[in-house]
Amino acid sequence: MNPEDLIMISVDDHVVEPPNLFDAHIPEKYRDAAPKVVRKKDGSDVWTFGGSIIPNIGLNAVAGRPKEEYGIEPTAFDEIRPGTYDIHERIKDMNAGGILASMNFPSFPGFSGRLFAANEDKDLALAVLRAYNDWHIDEWAGAYPGRIIPMALPVLWDAEECAREVRRVAAKGCRSLTFTENPATLGYPSFHNDYWDPLWQAVSDEGVVVSIHLGSSGKLSVTAPDAPIDVMITLQPMNVCQAAADLLWSRVIKKFPNIRFALSEGGTGWIPYFLDRIDRTYDMHHLWTGQDFGDKLPSEVFREHFLTCFISDPVGVQLRHLIGIDNIAWECDYPHSDSSWPNAPEELAAVAADVPADELNKITYENAMRWYSFDPFVNGRTRQNATVGALRAEAGDHDVSIRSRDKGRFTKSVGIELGELAKNATA
Amino acid sequence: MNPEDLIMISVDDHVVEPPNLFDAHIPEKYRDAAPKVVRKKDGSDVWTFGGSIIPNIGLNAVAGRPKEEYGIEPTAFDEIRPGTYDIHERIKDMNAGGILASMNFPSFPGFSGRLFAANEDKDLALAVLRAYNDWHIDEWAGAYPGRIIPMALPVLWDAEECAREVRRVAAKGCRSLTFTENPATLGYPSFHNDYWDPLWQAVSDEGVVVSIHLGSSGKLSVTAPDAPIDVMITLQPMNVCQAAADLLWSRVIKKFPNIRFALSEGGTGWIPYFLDRIDRTYDMHHLWTGQDFGDKLPSEVFREHFLTCFISDPVGVQLRHLIGIDNIAWECDYPHSDSSWPNAPEELAAVAADVPADELNKITYENAMRWYSFDPFVNGRTRQNATVGALRAEAGDHDVSIRSRDKGRFTKSVGIELGELAKNATA
Numbered sequence: 001m002n003p004e005d006l007i008m009i010s011v012d013d014h015v016v017e018p019p020n021l022f023d024a025h026i027p028e029k030y031r032d033a034a035p036k037v038v039r040k041k042d043g044s045d046v047w048t049f050g051g052s053i054i055p056n057i058g059l060n061a062v063a064g065r066p067k068e069e070y071g072i073e074p075t076a077f078d079e080i081r082p083g084t085y086d087i088h089e090r091i092k093d094m095n096a097g098g099i100l101a102s103m104n105f106p107s108f109p110g111f112s113g114r115l116f117a118a119n120e121d122k123d124l125a126l127a128v129l130r131a132y133n134d135w136h137i138d139e140w141a142g143a144y145p146g147r148i149i150p151m152a153l154p155v156l157w158d159a160e161e162c163a164r165e166v167r168r169v170a171a172k173g174c175r176s177l178t179f180t181e182n183p184a185t186l187g188y189p190s191f192h193n194d195y196w197d198p199l200w201q202a203v204s205d206e207g208v209v210v211s212i213h214l215g216s217s218g219k220l221s222v223t224a225p226d227a228p229i230d231v232m233i234t235l236q237p238m239n240v241c242q243a244a245a246d247l248l249w250s251r252v253i254k255k256f257p258n259i260r261f262a263l264s265e266g267g268t269g270w271i272p273y274f275l276d277r278i279d280r281t282y283d284m285h286h287l288w289t290g291q292d293f294g295d296k297l298p299s300e301v302f303r304e305h306f307l308t309c310f311i312s313d314p315v316g317v318q319l320r321h322l323i324g325i326d327n328i329a330w331e332c333d334y335p336h337s338d339s340s341w342p343n344a345p346e347e348l349a350a351v352a353a354d355v356p357a358d359e360l361n362k363i364t365y366e367n368a369m370r371w372y373s374f375d376p377f378v379n380g381r382t383r384q385n386a387t388v389g390a391l392r393a394e395a396g397d398h399d400v401s402i403r404s405r406d407k408g409r410f411t412k413s414v415g416i417e418l419g420e421l422a423k424n425a426t427a
Numbered sequence: 428m429n430p431e432d433l434i435m436i437s438v439d440d441h442v443v444e445p446p447n448l449f450d451a452h453i454p455e456k457y458r459d460a461a462p463k464v465v466r467k468k469d470g471s472d473v474w475t476f477g478g479s480i481i482p483n484i485g486l487n488a489v490a491g492r493p494k495e496e497y498g499i500e501p502t503a504f505d506e507i508r509p510g511t512y513d514i515h516e517r518i519k520d521m522n523a524g525g526i527l528a529s530m531n532f533p534s535f536p537g538f539s540g541r542l543f544a545a546n547e548d549k550d551l552a553l554a555v556l557r558a559y560n561d562w563h564i565d566e567w568a569g570a571y572p573g574r575i576i577p578m579a580l581p582v583l584w585d586a587e588e589c590a591r592e593v594r595r596v597a598a599k600g601c602r603s604l605t606f607t608e609n610p611a612t613l614g615y616p617s618f619h620n621d622y623w624d625p626l627w628q629a630v631s632d633e634g635v636v637v638s639i640h641l642g643s644s645g646k647l648s649v650t651a652p653d654a655p656i657d658v659m660i661t662l663q664p665m666n667v668c669q670a671a672a673d674l675l676w677s678r679v680i681k682k683f684p685n686i687r688f689a690l691s692e693g694g695t696g697w698i699p700y701f702l703d704r705i706d707r708t709y710d711m712h713h714l715w716t717g718q719d720f721g722d723k724l725p726s727e728v729f730r731e732h733f734l735t736c737f738i739s740d741p742v743g744v745q746l747r748h749l750i751g752i753d754n755i756a757w758e759c760d761y762p763h764s765d766s767s768w769p770n771a772p773e774e775l776a777a778v779a780a781d782v783p784a785d786e787l788n789k790i791t792y793e794n795a796m797r798w799y800s801f802d803p804f805v806n807g808r809t810r811q812n813a814t815v816g817a818l819r820a821e822a823g824d825h826d827v828s829i830r831s832r833d834k835g836r837f838t839k840s841v842g843i844e845l846g847e848l849a850k851n852a853t854a
Contacts, residue, residue, distance in 0.1 A: 182650055190651030223609055223673040224617030230676040230716050233708050234701075235669060242662060246650040249657040269700025272742045274661075276696060280739070281660050284764055289657050312707070315699045315749065322742065337711060 003349035004389030009368040012331035015104040016084040025131035095395035097342040098388025103149035111216035112180035113153035163202035170206035181217035181243035240266030268316030275299035430776035431816030439758035442531040443511040452558035522822035524769040525815025530576035538643035539607035540580035590629035597633035608644035608670035667693030695743030702726035
């Protein structure tokens with residue numbers, strides 16, 4: 001297929017929060033204590049909150065950089081693409097990348113708002129969290145209706161308060177809550193504790209998807225202190241499978257039949273093996289472990305409750321029917337280092353060359369719309385002017401070139417590198 | 428295909444060590460201090476060594492039990508199948524299960540001999556470890572040449588001594604060393620430390636495969652203290668992928684081009700995704716992480732160094748060419764709870780119904796022979812009398828029925844349950 005004909009919604013991208021995030025949303029009494037951006041002597045910009053200092057990690061905002069310059073050094077706002085923190089620039093970058101809509105996980109608060117939860121002043125923390133959610137929903141997502149799937153941060157330290165916040169943001173149209181892979185490793189009651197029931201009730205009532213991003217347990221897969229970083233990078237997506245197993249066998253799934261989870265940035269190629277494994281585990285062990293899914297297999301239960309997604313996953317695409325064609329979404333991961341922006345449509349088209357159009361539509365946008373109750377076709381947007389080609393035409397001559405840190409100039413290396421791939425995909 | 432026509436070598440089974448293990452092998456001066464079996468007041472048998480007490484975990488010896496009675500309670504020798512600890516009975520069980528040859532991981536010492544390593548008297552520990560290896564190679568494997576792939580325990584606490592032990596057992600024909608998934612979690616230098624180089628040199632010189640069994644890191648995947656045990660059971664095979672990543676990106680692979688590892692009980696269905704992941708990680712990141720595999724992809728390097736195996740893995744079988752048809756072996760896992768003994772041939776035949784005979788031969792026995800330099804065709808054994816059918820004919824009326832703990836009588840539930848599967852496989 002021609003990648004320009006695809007309609008693409010990404011269920012996992014990232015926002016680098018702008019310095020003025022809280023200005024219009026924080027109550028006056030908390031303004032001084034709210035998180036702030038400070039420029040350090042080394043030239044990097046950091047967020048500060050309650051004594052914590054959070055750098056902008058370079059690898060989290062490498063979109064458009066030559067790979068030779070990937071790294072984990074702190075960076076300043078003027079070293080990263082404006083599209084990472086400026087919604088108007090972001091929409092231009094999305095257009096240039098052919099992306100119709102996008103869901104954006106947080107950066108400096110942590111995927112589950114751990115930074116806010118760590119503050120001892122819980123009134124302040126709640127005010128900051130609500131201000132963040134209001135900014136994200138009203139300002140970031142609200143600026144361009146139909147382009148950003150709104151997502152809220154959870155009140156990690158109080159399940160009842162979290163339920164209230166879910167109901168509050170749902171009333172504003174937000175149907176996604178970012179949460180942690182494992183509350184237990186963060187020091188909170190585990191998924192197996194009824195502590196969280198008010199939250200599960202709220203998301204069930206409001207049709208909110210609990211979006212669990214890899215790395216949100218606060219525990220990365222580090223095999224040894226002296227292991228190369230490649231080991232950690234390789235193992236990252238596989239962490240999410242721990243969350244999937246934890247939730248699947250938990251009482252949550254059984255007690256809240258409408259609850260839905262998304263395994264964000266988890267990849268899909270491992271899912272068929274995982275489903276075989278849970279069905280075999282059930283068959284071999286449930287008579288003594290006491291698990292009971294009635295007349296269903298665990299793999300069927302999984303498909304009722306879990307959305308998976310991938311960036312570029314040939315194995316997952318090949319095995320899509322073993323995963324569940326209604327359970328797979330696509331993600332771009334802009335502006336992180338796993339992303340192929342702005343050539344992601346070409347990458348996907350190459351990987352999915354043999355997939356029938358109706359199945360590919362589910363993967364590229366229909367499943368995302370249904371799971372997140374999100375409608376991108378507003379304000380005159382139709383399927384005809386929502387394609388990669390149409391959006392790129394809107395982008396016009398928007399610059400997707402590379403800013404090289406060392407050389408202090410723009411280069412054009414991304415695009416060349418995926419040229420062969422793109423050619424094969426459109427052939 | 429007819430499962431009776433298969434030739435099957437299992438690269439992962441387990442021995443429950445018999446009480447008289449050390450009798451013929453421990454030097455006289457260490458006889459009193461050597462590990463011993465003691466019967467406890469609750470009727471269970473335990474091994475004792477240097478103040479440690481190691482129960483026979485029930486789930487590790489459930490072969491032939493109804494699933495309702497699986498459990499993790501300690502058991503006594505007279506409650507488990509004699510084939511778990513008596514080599515003559517084991518061979519009869521192998522014949523009844525159609526298994527030509529088998530590699531047996533240890534039980535009470537731990538997969539990497541941790542129990543011996545924990546003893547402060549290192550002279551005693553070494554004497555005990557050597558006695559164990561001599562028993563395993565000369566007595567357990569030696570009793571029936573061509574039926575047991577000999578395997579040695581490592582000297583976990585001393586890499587130089589471990590290298591000497593590898594050379595000593597290799598001279599006796601042993602080409603498999605059981606090792607840990609992660610020495611760092613056990614308190615030893617990691618795979619990234621040159622401490623282990625003498626060992627890697629020895630296994631490279633002697634053509635010994637380092638067999639890494641899941642669970643051998645001393646760290647299971649426990650998501651939370653109150654998580655159901657099903658979570659841990661589900662996640663067990665995925666732990667091995669941490670070891671695969673750790674070793675693949677390590678200096679070991681680069682410095683020792685002939686070194687070979689086996690990922691024992693690790694399953695295969697996740698490997699294609701893993702290989703995509705390492706190739707993508709390499710492509711996206713090697714320019715800044717400094718990884719260098721010359722003109723090879725990480726997936727190619729993986730296939731040069733790693734043997735994988737599965738019990739019953741429809742996804743792995745389907746994707747066998749993405750894994751590497753020369754990198755897959757089969758395992759029975761007798762007498763653990765994941766095993767389908769004595770009906771494993773029928774289970775495999777059902778899963779591999781579409782696999783051409785030459786490929787299936789590689790998976791069921793040829794790859795195991797080549798990787799472990801093992802020849803089962805000795806003492807008049809030919810391919811004709813090595814099949815499942817021929818071995819079952821040798822087994823005659825050997826009893827594979829079930830001993831039920833609660834009812835104190837024999838039942839026949841295994842066999843019935845897989846009856847449908849067997850019928851489909853032979854159809």
